Amino acid sequence: MTRPTVHDVANEAGVSLATVDRVLNGRPGVRAQTVKRVQTAVSKLGYVRDTYAANLARQREYRFAVLLPQGPSQFVDTLKEALTEACAAHAADRISAQVFSIPLNDPHRVVRELRALQATPLDGVAIMTTETPQVRDAILRLKSAGVPVVALVADLPSSSRDYFVGTDSISAGRTAGFLLGRFLKGVSGEILVVTPSMLARDSIERRLGFDAVIARDFPGLRVLPSVETHADPDRTHAVIARAAETYREIAGIYSMGAGNGPLLEALRANRLTEGRALIVHELTPATRQALLNGDVDAVIGQNIGHLVRSTLRILRAKCDNTPIYEAQERIRIDIVTRENLP
Amino acid sequence: MTRPTVHDVANEAGVSLATVDRVLNGRPGVRAQTVKRVQTAVSKLGYVRDTYAANLARQREYRFAVLLPQGPSQFVDTLKEALTEACAAHAADRISAQVFSIPLNDPHRVVRELRALQATPLDGVAIMTTETPQVRDAILRLKSAGVPVVALVADLPSSSRDYFVGTDSISAGRTAGFLLGRFLKGVSGEILVVTPSMLARDSIERRLGFDAVIARDFPGLRVLPSVETHADPDRTHAVIARAAETYREIAGIYSMGAGNGPLLEALRANRLTEGRALIVHELTPATRQALLNGDVDAVIGQNIGHLVRSTLRILRAKCDNTPIYEAQERIRIDIVTRENLP
DNA sequence: CTTTACTTGAGGTACGTTCCTCATTTACGC
DNA sequence: GCGTAAATGAGGAACGTACCTCAAGTAAAG
Numbered sequence: 104m105t106r107p108t109v110h111d112v113a114n115e116a117g118v119s120l121a122t123v124d125r126v127l128n129g130r131p132g133v134r135a136q137t138v139k140r141v142q143t144a145v146s147k148l149g150y151v152r153d154t155y156a157a158n159l160a161r162q163r164e165y166r167f168a169v170l171l172p173q174g175p176s177q178f179v180d181t182l183k184e185a186l187t188e189a190c191a192a193h194a195a196d197r198i199s200a201q202v203f204s205i206p207l208n209d210p211h212r213v214v215r216e217l218r219a220l221q222a223t224p225l226d227g228v229a230i231m232t233t234e235t236p237q238v239r240d241a242i243l244r245l246k247s248a249g250v251p252v253v254a255l256v257a258d259l260p261s262s263s264r265d266y267f268v269g270t271d272s273i274s275a276g277r278t279a280g281f282l283l284g285r286f287l288k289g290v291s292g293e294i295l296v297v298t299p300s301m302l303a304r305d306s307i308e309r310r311l312g313f314d315a316v317i318a319r320d321f322p323g324l325r326v327l328p329s330v331e332t333h334a335d336p337d338r339t340h341a342v343i344a345r346a347a348e349t350y351r352e353i354a355g356i357y358s359m360g361a362g363n364g365p366l367l368e369a370l371r372a373n374r375l376t377e378g379r380a381l382i383v384h385e386l387t388p389a390t391r392q393a394l395l396n397g398d399v400d401a402v403i404g405q406n407i408g409h410l411v412r413s414t415l416r417i418l419r420a421k422c423d424n425t426p427i428y429e430a431q432e433r434i435r436i437d438i439v440t441r442e443n444l445p
Numbered sequence: 446m447t448r449p450t451v452h453d454v455a456n457e458a459g460v461s462l463a464t465v466d467r468v469l470n471g472r473p474g475v476r477a478q479t480v481k482r483v484q485t486a487v488s489k490l491g492y493v494r495d496t497y498a499a500n501l502a503r504q505r506e507y508r509f510a511v512l513l514p515q516g517p518s519q520f521v522d523t524l525k526e527a528l529t530e531a532c533a534a535h536a537a538d539r540i541s542a543q544v545f546s547i548p549l550n551d552p553h554r555v556v557r558e559l560r561a562l563q564a565t566p567l568d569g570v571a572i573m574t575t576e577t578p579q580v581r582d583a584i585l586r587l588k589s590a591g592v593p594v595v596a597l598v599a600d601l602p603s604s605s606r607d608y609f610v611g612t613d614s615i616s617a618g619r620t621a622g623f624l625l626g627r628f629l630k631g632v633s634g635e636i637l638v639v640t641p642s643m644l645a646r647d648s649i650e651r652r653l654g655f656d657a658v659i660a661r662d663f664p665g666l667r668v669l670p671s672v673e674t675h676a677d678p679d680r681t682h683a684v685i686a687r688a689a690e691t692y693r694e695i696a697g698i699y700s701m702g703a704g705n706g707p708l709l710e711a712l713r714a715n716r717l718t719e720g721r722a723l724i725v726h727e728l729t730p731a732t733r734q735a736l737l738n739g740d741v742d743a744v745i746g747q748n749i750g751h752l753v754r755s756t757l758r759i760l761r762a763k764c765d766n767t768p769i770y771e772a773q774e775r776i777r778i779d780i781v782t783r784e785n786l787p
Numbered sequence: 788c789t790t791t792a793c794t795t796g797a798g799g800t801a802c803g804t805t806c807c808t809c810a811t812t813t814a815c816g817c
Numbered sequence: 818g819c820g821t822a823a824a825t826g827a828g829g830a831a832c833g834t835a836c837c838t839c840a841a842g843t844a845a846a847g
Contacts, residue, residue, distance in 0.1 A: 108803060119826040154537040155500040156803035159832050192770050194493045277784040285628050408772055428534050430750055435787050438780035442619040445777050450833060461796045498833035501802050
């Protein structure tokens with residue numbers, strides 16, 4: 104009738120409470136045969152550990168650090184905000200997270216920050232950065248200190264991160280390609296692709312996916328070489344002006360990365376928004392505005408709130424060594440238009 | 446340093462533990478002035494009730510009932526599956542949910558089911574059905590028995606439901622309209638709209654949103670009167686065959702409701718999928734397949750997993766009288782294409 | 788001043804788990 | 818069969834909250 108407890112399991116297995124405890128918590132000093140007996144009893148009774156009691160007894164606290172890139176970025180700002188909100192909501196669950204800003208182009212300072220972290224008591228790290236050998240080493244060091252590490256937004260596949268929370272960049276690029284192609288059905292012309300830097304892994308991957316779909320399904324469209332803004336407003340204006348002059352048959356524009364505020368300004372200044380299909384990444388105040396006024400047709404995004412909550416849940420699961428509920432953690436590629444704006 | 450407890454609050458406020466307890470749990474017998482003292486202490490110390498300890502002490506169990514419409518529906522099946530999965534994941538949190546099937550076209554049986562529920566111990570109800578006076582009364586009865594009720598997928602706005610978990614049908618229709626319009630840019634022709642029944646509230650609302658967007662932004666498209674399938678495969682084939690004969694300029698098709706498996710068969714049989722834009726609702730095995738083979742261009746969906754988890758969280762919050770974390774509970778309108786299929 | 792109702796304090800038990808200590812039993816190699 | 822190590826049992830304290838009882842206090846009404 105009522106929920107079985109450890110006592111019931113002990114009874115059922117014909118062992119003492121202490122032994123059940125040893126088995127349940129993976130402590131040593133129990134014969135394999137006895138372990139099996141307990142496990143049988145557990146599954147027979149359908150015993151599930153009461154997380155409330157467990158967490159209370161264990162006096163567990165989760166102190167996480169979240170490392171986000173420095174510098175002005177509406178996307179990172181949104182992320183930070185969502186994190187603060189989620190932390191407030193999880194205070195009752197003994198989860199706290201502190202945000203650290205790390206400079207983008209100084210791998211040594213990243214490492215220094217990561218090292219500094221180790222001084223404080225720390226139960227998990229989420230990090231959004233580009234992968235360098237130094238970062239890789241630093242993560243390895245964290246890991247061997249027993250601190251779980253998850254990569255946030257951008258994956259660090261060659262590092263020993265425990266998990267990646269974010270969307271698949273290739274699929275995101277493919278989705279952009281599909282939408283742009285469908286929006287330009289029957290049209291032939293050029294596609295201008297804009298990115299902060301072609302060196303970033305996710306830019307490369309998005310471009311890969313984008314090109315693959317356009318090449319296969321939309322032969323009328325010619326994808327131009329990527330234009331790089333280096334996340335610099337002045338440079339953005341300059342390269343867009345040049346592109347507007349150079350290419351006369353631009354039918355669609357795909358912005359692969361951050362810095363959409365300045366980019367949109369530059370496009371408007373060069374009359375490149377009118378009558379063209381435009382797809383950008385990440386829902387921010389700037390891109391939301393552009394959706395509403397019709398400059399942007401679709402935003403490829405990821406649910407920031409979900410991203411953050413998922414990160415916290417995964418770090419927690421890694422700390423406790425509990426299984427991760429994959430279906431809940433998969434970050435979907437959101438397509439946002441003027442009409443389904445959240 | 447460490448998290449404040451009730452003891453700390455008692456100390457800070459200069460009252461006893463019992464008084465703090467009375468205030469925190471809204472029990473009577475405390476002077477307004479003392480209440481204020483305690484509240485001040487709480488906010489000064491930043492005290493947050495430890496949910497683990499609280500739930501443990503309170504021996505809370507959450508027994509929910511979920512009422513879903515009977516009959517063959519891939520959407521409902523998916524929902525049921527997600528629910529089972531979520532329940533398994535939440536067993537540790539003392540949450541359990543039992544699914545009941547209710548017949549769609551028999552309001553009296555719905556009421557009977559709802560009445561029967563009251564016999565068993567019950568902490569919350571989620572219900573997906575169409576609104577009738579009988580349902581309205583039954584919900585009112587549940588409510589006055591102190592059982593929180595949330596409407597699932599389809600809202601019951603004139604009933605006294607505590608919350609609606611689902612997407613806004615008007616926006617969903619607008620999104621479909623926008624996409625279909627954009628996919629058919631420059632094309633002029635007719636739009637075939639298919640629905641199980643024009644009597645259902647969500648069909649009406651979707652159509653409303655759809656028409657509004659097409660009328661405003663895509664004057665080249667003429668939306669035809671809705672064709673009703675009554676969720677019957679034979680009838681579906683019949684009406685589609687008739688439509689294929691009657692209308693010779695169908696450029697796009699919008700399916701507003703369930704029954705997409707038979708509908709897609711009928712469309713293929715009448716060669717209505719080729720070269721036309723097609724948008725349907727709800728991601729199911731049938732629509733997923735159709736996305737992959739190119740028959741369907743986009744699916745307007747809702748994240749079923751999120752829907753279910755959100756429902757459980759909201760019922761739980763209603764039981765405990767805790768605030769609802771709105772941002773997390775808003776169900777987005779998903780646009781699913783071949784390339785961002787989850 | 789007494790009565791009465793309301794307010795507060797003090798102290799306890801319970802929830803199910805974790806983690807600890809110490810005693811006892813069992814198994815196995817010599 | 819003895820010694821040693823491994824396995825198991827028994828019991829208890831702690832975690833922070835909820836909820837209960839009973840006593841003691843205070844204030845207002847009579």
